[in-house]
Amino acid sequence: MRVHLVNPSDLSFGTAVITPRWLYVLAGATPEKYGAPIIADETLEPFDAQTVEVGDVVGIGIHTGNALRGYQVGRLAHERGARVVFGGIHATLYPDEVRTHGQADAVVTGDGDFVWPRILEDCERGTLGPSYDGGRVEGDSFVSARWDLLPVNRYMWGSVQTVRGCPKHCSFCSVWRTDGQKPRQRGVSEVVREIVALRRKGFRFIALADDNFYPVTLADLAAARRRSDPGRLETLTALRQERFDLMEQLADLPDDMVFFTQITMEAAEDPQFLAAMRRARIRGALVGVESVTPEGLKAVHKGFNDAGDALVTRLQAFRTAGVHVLGSFIFGLPTDKRETFDLTAELAQRSGITFAQFVTLTPFPGTVDFEKWAKEDESAAIEVNGVPLSQYWLVPPAERPKIFSPHPTMTAEEIRQGTQRVWDRFYSTSAIWQRSSCVESLRARVAFVLISKLYRQMYANTGIATDSARVARSAKRARVLAKLARRLFVAEPMPELVEPEGLRERSKVAQRLSPA
Ligand code: SF4
Numbered sequence: 419m420r421v422h423l424v425n426p427s428d429l430s431f432g433t434a435v436i437t438p439r440w441l442y443v444l445a446g447a448t449p450e451k452y453g454a455p456i457i458a459d460e461t462l463e464p465f466d467a468q469t470v471e472v473g474d475v476v477g478i479g480i481h482t483g484n485a486l487r488g489y490q491v492g493r494l495a496h497e498r499g500a501r502v503v504f505g506g507i508h509a510t511l512y513p514d515e516v517r518t519h520g521q522a523d524a525v526v527t528g529d530g531d532f533v534w535p536r537i538l539e540d541c542e543r544g545t546l547g548p549s550y551d552g553g554r555v556e557g558d559s560f561v562s563a564r565w566d567l568l569p570v571n572r573y574m575w576g577s578v579q580t581v582r583g584c585p586k587h588c589s590f591c592s593v594w595r596t597d598g599q600k601p602r603q604r605g606v607s608e609v610v611r612e613i614v615a616l617r618r619k620g621f622r623f624i625a626l627a628d629d630n631f632y633p634v635t636l637a638d639l640a641a642a643r644r645r646s647d648p649g650r651l652e653t654l655t656a657l658r659q660e661r662f663d664l665m666e667q668l669a670d671l672p673d674d675m676v677f678f679t680q681i682t683m684e685a686a687e688d689p690q691f692l693a694a695m696r697r698a699r700i701r702g703a704l705v706g707v708e709s710v711t712p713e714g715l716k717a718v719h720k721g722f723n724d725a726g727d728a729l730v731t732r733l734q735a736f737r738t739a740g741v742h743v744l745g746s747f748i749f750g751l752p753t754d755k756r757e758t759f760d761l762t763a764e765l766a767q768r769s770g771i772t773f774a775q776f777v778t779l780t781p782f783p784g785t786v787d788f789e790k791w792a793k794e795d796e797s798a799a800i801e802v803n804g805v806p807l808s809q810y811w812l813v814p815p816a817e818r819p820k821i822f823s824p825h826p827t828m829t830a831e832e833i834r835q836g837t838q839r840v841w842d843r844f845y846s847t848s849a850i851w852q853r854s855s856c857v858e859s860l861r862a863r864v865a866f867v868l869i870s871k872l873y874r875q876m877y878a879n880t881g882i883a884t885d886s887a888r889v890a891r892s893a894k895r896a897r898v899l900a901k902l903a904r905r906l907f908v909a910e911p912m913p914e915l916v917e918p919e920g921l922r923e924r925s926k927v928a929q930r931l932s933p934a
Contacts, residue, residue, distance in 0.1 A: 419542060421452050422469070422476040422495070426488040427460035428815050429893050431876070432572075433900035434461040436625050439577045440479050440506070440530070442563035447534040454567055462572055465491050472499030475541050477534070478520070479506035482783055485516075485811045492520030501541050505530045505552070507596050508811070511783050513549060519812070528552035529582075531561040557581065557602035565615045574900075574907040575678070576616035577627040580609050580664060584630040585638070586682065588706070589719040590748065592784030593629045601633035603657060606664045610671070611917060617672060620911040626679040626700070632691065634658040635684040637722075661691070665698035670918035674909055678702040683723050686732040692739035702742040702772070705733070710765045713753035719786070726765075733769035742772035742856065749840070750779035750833045752826055759836035763843045772856060773870065775877055776840045778820055778833060783811075797823045845874040865906045872899040 423445060425438045438459055445455045455477075458465045470476060476495035480488035485508045492502045504516045505526035513525040524546050526533055533552035540546045560579065583598040584591075613624055634654045642651040668677060677700040685691055685703075695703075709715050712725045724732050736743045747762055766774050781788040791808075792798045798808040805812045807822060821830035828836075843849065847867070854866035875896040 419452065420471065420474045421448055421455040421538065422474060423455045423457050424465050424476060424478045424491050425459045425461065426478060426480060426484045426491050428484070428487050430460055430463050431893065431900050432462060432897045433904050434459065434573050436575045436627070437568065437573045437577045439563055439579060439627055442565060442567060443561050444477060444530055444534050445564040445567050447531055447561045449535050449538065452538055457567060460487070467494040467498055470495050470498040470500045474500040475503060475538060476500045477503045477505065480504060480508045481506055482508050482811045486814065489520035492522060496521040501546055503537055507592065507784065510596060524548055524550060526550045526552050529555040531555045531559065554598055554602065557604045560604050560608070562608060562612055565612070565619060568619065571904070574904045575623040575625050576621035577625040578609055578612045579627050580604050581628045581631065581633060585633055586630070586722070587719055589786040590779065590782065592782055595784055597629055601657060603660055606660065606667055609664060610667045613671060614915055614917050617675060618911060618913050618915050620908045622674050622909040623676050623678070623907045626677055628680055630682055631679040632681045632685040636688050637684065662694055665694040665700070667918055668698035668700070672912065672915065675699055676701045680704040682706070683732050686735040692735070692741065696740040700741060702744060703736065704744045704746060705736070707745045708748050709751055710762050711753060711758065714751045717751050717753050718748070730765060730769040733771055737770040744773040744775065745771040747774065747776045748779050749776060749837045750821055750825060755827060756832070759840050763840045766844055767849070772853060773873060774844050776837050778837055781822055791823060795823045841874065845870055868899060868903055868906070872896060872903050875899060
């Protein structure tokens with residue numbers, strides 16, 4: 419019985435930016451007796467069903483965006499006589515759909531870390547059940563990834579998770595409902611150990627692939643103090659301290675290492691945290707700006723963000739602290755007007771953010787927005803190819819609509835074109851060259867231009883274009899650019915790299931404290 423793990427994707431680029439962590443975590447959770455899993459990441463190359471033999475187990479992880487392709491993979495694997503097991507956010511939300519469309523023999527809901535070895539045992543014994551609930555694994559029990567199985571020269575960045583869950587409740591996001599609002603922070607030693615393993619292999623850029631790297635804000639601490647809630651205050655203070663401990667350890671890693679994370683804008687008001695990020699070489703952060711207007715922020719339940727000039731000041735605070743921002747903006751909110759596109763493009767430029775992504779409002783399953791839309795909006799019942807829009811992920815990508823409900827003042831095409839225009843403006847060669855002055859050498863500036871162009875090809879043209887020829891052209895260009903860009907990110911491997919002194923001390927203390 420061999421074990422396969424597949425990350426489905428409609429587009430393959432030959433080279434990928436970030437290592438898909440879940441594949442290597444499940445490989446880490448696979449008991450040794452089954453051998454090393456055969457890993458297929460379709461963002462690199464399409465899955466080859468011929469590698470599957472009767473009796474094998476094929477694990478497929480899906481989110482809404484790749485569910486349809488995942489179902490194709492499931493059917494192919496099933497035809498070859500394999501036991502097919504689905505997991506991931508979309509499988510957690512729609513286990514029955516996964517059984518029907520993906521021919522799943524078993525579906526996992528929740529985290530896979532602990533339940534995966536049990537599934538394999540059951541496959542071996544012939545007692546595989548239809549459903550397994552992995553629950554929410556505590557931070558100190560997250561399984562470490564098996565980076566020794568990474569293919570050579572295919573990825574630009576390593577990825578390590580330091581915390582799951584997010585205390586916020588944005589209406590367009592499913593993270594707080596699927597991963598929970600309680601931050602589950604992983605032990606510092608385990609995080610650093612994985613990063614060391616990646617640097618030994620030559621990865622010097624690491625994505626801290628967290629839901630929210632800043633789970634405790636100064637406002638949270640002040641609220642706990644005001645409420646005279648010592649228990650809560652103690653918990654929050656300990657969580658915050660652990661973030662600082664982690665950043666202190668990151669600072670001790672080889673000084674060519676660079677980290678990138680996801681964070682809420684509130685961190686801009688925490689100079690101590692920003693200073694620690696700088697020392698830790700966390701040089702970039704994805705910040706969900708979402709909307710540049712107060713009405714837009716209210717519409718997505720993101721009142722903790724700022725709008726207008728206050729927003730510019732907050733974003734500039736990151737830049738001043740040496741943290742480059744990848745700002746994420748949403749278009750198509752009911753409060754958006756025709757002028758919102760130019761307003762956003764102008765603000766993105768003025769605020770000094772380094773990269774930006776502009777997406778159209780999409781009701782993702784598991785979110786408050788989706789539930790409201792599916793229940794109340796007539797457009798959710800409209801059929802495309804016989805599929806109701808409320809199950810739009812079952813429509814092939816080329817025919818899938820980009821806008822999901824009628825906008826009060828704009829047509830769907832106006833929103834799509836407006837979004838495309840803002841991408842074009844932000845990523846015009848002259849604007850990119852101007853922004854590239856944030857790095858010093860000519861080589862670094864050229865690298866900056868290349869990466870900006872790659873980002874645009876991979877995410878803008880393949881994401882919002884309606885024309886499949888344009889998508890195919892972009893994927894082809896991205897293939898070439900990605901191969902070039904990878905060389906700019908990786909470094910010489912450091913097989914002899916030892917873990918930081920503090921970490922080893924920490925482990926010794928942990929050993930002394932842990933019961934024999
Ligand atoms: S969008 Fe970000 S801040 Fe909001 S709930 Fe999701 S992870 Fe948390």
